[in-house]
Amino acid sequence: MASGVTVNDEVIRVFNDMKVRKSSTQDEVKKRKKAVLFCLSEDRKKIIVEEGKQILVGDIGESVDDPYACFVKLLPPNDCRYGLYDATYETRESKKEDLVFIFWAPESAPLKSKMIYASSKDAIKKKFTGIKHEWQVNGLDDIQDRTTLAEKLGGNVVVSLEGKPL
DSSP states (O other), rough: OOOOOEEOHHHHHHHHHHOOOOOOHHHHHHEEEEEEEEEOOOSSSSSEEEEEEEEEEEEEEETBOOOHHHHHHHSSSTTTTEEEEEEEEEEOOOOEEEEEEEEOOOOTSSSHHHHHHHHHHHHHHSSSSSEEEEEEEOOHHHHHHHHHHHHHHGGGGEEEEEEEEE
C-alpha cells in the first residue's frame, strides 16, 4: 500500500553522490557521505535528509573512530528512519564497497510511525536504483553486531568490515 509520500530532490542528490564514486580531489572525497539518515518531514508528506544525521568520509579518523558504531548511534531509539550506509569490506578475494539501504523500525517506535514508514519505503527504494543490499532492522540487537551486516553483504566470505576483522 502506497502512502502518497514523495521523496525530496535532496534525498535523490545525496543518493547519487554516494553511489557515483568518480575520481575526486582529496577534499571532495572528505566531503563524501559515508552514512546518512532520512526521515519524514513534519507534515509527513515528504521523505527528507535528516539534518545533522550523517557521517562524512573526512570525519573518519578525525572525529569518528568507528564509522559503523557511529552510524548505529545516529539511529533514534524510539522512531523509524531510512538510512544509507556505504560499507567498506573485504572478502577473501578482494576489497569492496557497497551501499546498504537500511529501514530502521525499532519495536519501541509508535505504531503510526511504523505504518507510514513501512508504506512509504517503496517510494524511496524506487529512487535508489542499483542498491544491492536492503536491510530491515527492528532493534539495536539486530544492528549493533557488525557481523550481521557482514552476513547481509556476503555471507561468511566477508573477513573484515570498515577495516576491523570479524
